[in-house]
Amino acid sequence: MKNKLIVSLSPHVHSGDSVKRNMHGVLIALIPAFLTSLIYFGLGALIVTATSVAACLFFEWAINKFLLKNPEVSILDGSAVITGVLLAFNVPSNLPIWIIIIGALFAIGVGKMSFGGLGNNPFNPALIGRVFLLLSFPVQMTTWPTVGQITSYTDAATSATPLAIIKGLIQKTPGVSLDQLPDSLSLFIGDNAGSIGEISIVALLIGLAYMLYKRIISWHIPVSILVTIFAFSGIMHFYNPDIYVSPLYHLLTGGVMLGAVFMATDYSTSPMTKKGMLIYGICIGLLTVIIRMFGSYPEGVSFAILIMNAFTPLINMYCKPKRFGEVAKSK
Incomplete structure (x- = not known):
């Protein structure tokens, strides 16, 4: 048989x-x-x-x-x-x-x-x-508590965020200077005003390393976002360093790392293919810098991700993987 x-x-x-x-x-x-x-x-x-x-x-x-x-x-x-x-x-x-x-x-x-x-x-x-x-x-x-007020809640003293200072430099606001920005180490460890989960870059990088190790996400979206932001903001800094800060500040401030690692990589709202992920990440990086530098809001990550969420179906449509066993049509 x-x-x-x-x-x-x-x-x-x-x-x-x-x-x-x-x-x-x-x-x-x-x-x-x-x-x-x-x-x-x-x-x-x-x-x-x-x-x-x-x-x-x-x-x-x-x-x-x-x-x-x-x-x-x-x-x-x-x-x-x-x-x-x-x-x-x-x-x-x-x-x-x-x-x-x-x-x-x-x-x-x-x-x-x-x-x-x-x-x-x-x-x-x-x-x-x-x-x-x-x-x-x-x-x-947009009312940001100063760090270190462990037992305070609604009555906490407030201060400006690094992004607000950067926006003030771009808009040439009187009294705003580059000296008011925290040093890179403070930004890296989280000793600065901001949203609850965005302040510590080292903590977010640990989370990124864990998810890459467990293969929960791939590197394509976060890396393409971060590289694009660094490159675009670096070009603007080279063009006019008096009002456009170092690209390192754009990576260490605001919700860039939180958005790139934990929100842009959401399964339901991001592209399926590696090529699509790279396009998606590059566009988010470009939109983030454009909104930060030329928009009315100091931050642009949330808007950039939501805009590209809307384009994800279109990216998936034009970045389809090759079907197994498919024969290319002759012209």
Whole structure:
């Protein structure tokens, strides 16, 4: 009797990978940045992060259960927790609780669940929530506590961020000088004002190294973003060093590292092919520098990523991998 050839759908060998495993891996990679935020912002960072995570979990559960009537809802895959953490990492540590709850509702309800939930959202939910809060509550979202106030929350003393100083140099604001910028070491370790999770470059690099080691992400998107920002801002600095700061400052300030590592690499909203990832990353880098230097906002990472999220389907359309066994058509 001859053996039967059994044909089935791929994959035939399971790699052991899963959405839950990757989400938990991202959460592990976020731990160094979270611990650093506790060191520099203390109680405020803890309150805002815990509130954001709890609100995201609740809203995802409530929307699934009461609006979508989905009996198989699961909030344990880690995606809602990541949205909550990343939303918190993109806001000041003195943000009032009621504002972060509104941001969580918008991130989950509009940015994620309105499109069908995990894997269907075209835009990064945490960035959707962050930009919504920035446009709705611009004063609260741009009031930055000075680092070192461990037990302070809403009454914390505030200061200007390095990006605000850089924008002041470009706009030739009286009283703003290059001497007001923190040194590179302070920017690298996180001793400067800013959003909760963006201040420490070394903590974010540790997270990047972990995700690359675990193959949760590939190098194409973060490296292409960082190289493009360094090159473009370097050209502008060479053109006029009096108002355009060193490209190193653009890499060490604001949400560049947080966005490049943890948000631009989101599976649902980034291209599938390596070529597409490089195009995507280069465009994000260019848009970030353009907005920072010529736009009205000091920061441009969030807007740049969301803009390129919209172009991801188009990139996927024109950067398709070659099909296995496909024969090229003769002209």
